[in-house]
Amino acid sequence: MPHRVLVPLMTQGHMIPRADLPLLLADRGVLVSFITTPCNAARIKDTIHRARDSGLPIRFVELPFPGAEEGLAEGWENIDDLPRAELYINFFRATYLLQQPLELYLQGQQQPYPSVIISDFCHPWTLKVARNLRIPRITFSSMSCFALLCNFNIWRYKVSDRIAEEHQPFTVPGLREQIEVTRAQASEFFPGPVFENIAKDVREAEFAADGIVVNSFQDSNMYSSRGNRRPWGR
Incomplete structure (x- = not known):
C-alpha cells in the first residue's frame, strides 16, 4: 500500500484546505500519515474523529512543537496563536527543528515505508527529510x-x-x-x-520539488x- 506523508504549515489558512486531503487520499487506497502537533490536532479534532469513524487508513502523528527553543511560549503552535507579527520568524525557525523528530519517526518501524512527502511549500526543511529517506517530495500550495x-x-x-x-x-x-x-x-x-x-x-526547495499540488482546479486557472x-x- 502506498504511504503518503502530509506535512501542513500550522496556520488555519494552510491547514483548512489540507484537512480533507487525508480523507481524499485514503479513500483511494492510500495510507496517510498526517503530521501535526498536539495543539493543532485539537484544532482539527472534528476531522480526526471523522477520519477515525470512516475506518480509512489515516494516522494522525503528533510531534511536540519545539517553540520554546526559539523563544515561543507554551501552546503557541499555530501562527494564529502569536500575539504579534515580530514572532513569525521565531515560529518559522522552530518549524525547522521538526526535521529530526519527523525523520526519526519515519525511519522507525513504519510499515509500509513512506513513498512520498507532500509538504506545505513553507516547510523547505522537508526537502532534507525526503532526500535522507530517498523518497520524492511534492509541495502543497494554499495559493491559486x-x-x-x-x-x-x-x-x-x-x-x-x-x-x-x-x-x-x-x-x-x-x-x-x-x-x-x-x-x-x-x-x-x-x-x-x-x-x-x-x-x-x-x-x-520549490524548484527542487518533484511536483506541486495547488489548492485550485483547472477551469478556474486555465491561463495560470x-x-x-x-x-x-x-
Missing part, C-alpha cells in the same frame, strides 16, 4: 495558480529592486493581462530582510496553470 505565477514573476523580474514605496502601483511582469498592484497589497510576495534566508530556502508549467517545468 495565478497567485503562484505572480509570486514567481515578481521574484524573477526583481520587482523589489525597483519598487521601494509600499503604495506605489506596479504592473506584475510576465503576464498577458495587465495586473496592477502595490507592495502593500501583495506584501507576502515581498518577504523583507528578516525573512530573506527563509524565503531563499522556500524558493530553492499553463503558465506555471513553464517556470517549474511540471
Whole structure:
C-alpha cells in the first residue's frame, strides 16, 4: 500500500484546505500519515474523529512543537496563536527543528515505508527529510495558480529592486493581462530582510520539488496553470 506523508504549515489558512486531503487520499487506497502537533490536532479534532469513524487508513502523528527553543511560549503552535507579527520568524525557525523528530519517526518501524512527502511549500526543511529517506517530495500550495505565477514573476523580474514605496502601483511582469498592484497589497510576495534566508530556502526547495499540488482546479486557472508549467517545468 502506498504511504503518503502530509506535512501542513500550522496556520488555519494552510491547514483548512489540507484537512480533507487525508480523507481524499485514503479513500483511494492510500495510507496517510498526517503530521501535526498536539495543539493543532485539537484544532482539527472534528476531522480526526471523522477520519477515525470512516475506518480509512489515516494516522494522525503528533510531534511536540519545539517553540520554546526559539523563544515561543507554551501552546503557541499555530501562527494564529502569536500575539504579534515580530514572532513569525521565531515560529518559522522552530518549524525547522521538526526535521529530526519527523525523520526519526519515519525511519522507525513504519510499515509500509513512506513513498512520498507532500509538504506545505513553507516547510523547505522537508526537502532534507525526503532526500535522507530517498523518497520524492511534492509541495502543497494554499495559493491559486495565478497567485503562484505572480509570486514567481515578481521574484524573477526583481520587482523589489525597483519598487521601494509600499503604495506605489506596479504592473506584475510576465503576464498577458495587465495586473496592477502595490507592495502593500501583495506584501507576502515581498518577504523583507528578516525573512530573506527563509524565503531563499522556500524558493530553492520549490524548484527542487518533484511536483506541486495547488489548492485550485483547472477551469478556474486555465491561463495560470499553463503558465506555471513553464517556470517549474511540471
